[in-house]
Amino acid sequence: MTPRNKALSVHLLTATGAVFAMLAMLAAIEAKWDLMFLWLVVAFFVDGIDGPLARKYHVKKNAPEFDGVLLDLIIDYLTYVFIPAFALFKSGLMDGWSGWVMIIIMTFTSALYFADTRMKTKDNSFSGFPGCWNMVVLVLFAIEPEWWVCLSVVTVLAIAMFVPLKFIHPVRTERWRALSLPVALAWTGFAAWAAWVDFHPESWALWGLVVTSVYLVLAGIAQQIVPARG
Numbered sequence: 001m002t003p004r005n006k007a008l009s010v011h012l013l014t015a016t017g018a019v020f021a022m023l024a025m026l027a028a029i030e031a032k033w034d035l036m037f038l039w040l041v042v043a044f045f046v047d048g049i050d051g052p053l054a055r056k057y058h059v060k061k062n063a064p065e066f067d068g069v070l071l072d073l074i075i076d077y078l079t080y081v082f083i084p085a086f087a088l089f090k091s092g093l094m095d096g097w098s099g100w101v102m103i104i105i106m107t108f109t110s111a112l113y114f115a116d117t118r119m120k121t122k123d124n125s126f127s128g129f130p131g132c133w134n135m136v137v138l139v140l141f142a143i144e145p146e147w148w149v150c151l152s153v154v155t156v157l158a159i160a161m162f163v164p165l166k167f168i169h170p171v172r173t174e175r176w177r178a179l180s181l182p183v184a185l186a187w188t189g190f191a192a193w194a195a196w197v198d199f200h201p202e203s204w205a206l207w208g209l210v211v212t213s214v215y216l217v218l219a220g221i222a223q224q225i226v227p228a229r230g
Contacts, residue, residue, distance in 0.1 A: 007054075007062035014050045014068060017043045017075035021083060028087050033141060036087060037195035040134050043079040045188060047072070052171060073114055076131075081110040084137035088154075093140060094147045102154045106133055109158045124172035125220050129160040138191055139213050142199050142206045166220035175223055180216075187212040 001009075024039035050072070059068050085106040089099045110131040113119060121127050136157060140150055170177070170184035190208035197203045 003057065003062045006057040007059040008066075010050055010053045010057055010059050011063055011066045011068060011071065013046060013053065014071050014075065017046050017072075017079060020046070021075060021078040024079065024083050025086070028083055028090070031090065033087060033091065034195045034198040036083070037138055037141070038192065040079055040083065040138070041188060041192045041195065043075070044134060044191075047076065047079070048171060048184070048188075077110065077114055080131055080134045081106060081114075084133040088137050088140065088150065091141065093144065094150050098147050098151045102151055105154055105158045109161055113161045121166060123175065124169055125223075126167040126169060128162055128165060128167070129157045130167055130169075131161065135187070135191075135213065135216075138194070139209050142194050142209050144199075144201075166224050168216070168220040168223070170216070173220070175228060176219060180219060183212050183215050187216060 020039045020043035024036045024043070027033075027036035027039060050068075054068050059066075085103050088094065088106075089103045094102055110133065113128065113131050116128075118127055119130070136153065140153065168176070168180055170180040173180065186208065190205045190212060193205035194203060194209055197205065199206070
């Protein structure tokens with residue numbers, strides 16, 4: 001396969017995320033939350049591998065007619081923000097007014113964040129919470145907290161998008177990557193497991209989700225507090 005065809009194949013792989021987004025949305029409309037999250041986990045996995053493949057096959061050089069960054073952002077907004085917000089709104093986890101507030105906060109702030117040219121730090125982490133609402137909402141579905149907890153989590157994380165807190169990219173942030181990448185893979189596995197058993201409250205997947213989520217949320221902030229060794 002030529003370098004150009006390899007690069008084009010990466011773009012095609014990225015574009016499959018749009019298909020998985022549609023499948024997830026169709027499941028969400030029918031309130032099949034387990035199936036919706038399974039499709040979102042598949043999209044999340046594709047999003048995790050297409051970046052390294054794009055850099056490996058130099059897509060900007062070998063297939064420059066397609067903007068991989070723009071394609072990725074379009075799909076990410078669907079799978080990270082739009083569908084999870086819809087699911088949380090329709091699931092019954094939040095009452096009427098709080099659901100409306102939540103859906104406005106998530107979609108509005110995420111649109112601004114995704115267009116912010118300052119979202120990446122020098123070490124390839126994210127400046128501010130990177131709008132991974134798919135992960136947040138999945139955990140909320142798993143633990144089923146009170147409505148005010150859901151609203152508080154959404155509000156705090158939305159504010160965290162625009163403050164100078166660092167959030168790691170498990171693949172691209174080199175510091176602690178030997179731990180961060182396995183944790184991210186474990187989160188993906190726990191997420192798929194939790195969705196597969198329809199978020200059964202006695203499943204160990206729920207605890208795995210909580211533990212791995214706490215690490216992924218706090219690791220970047222911890223790196224800001226703990227100086228890197230020279």
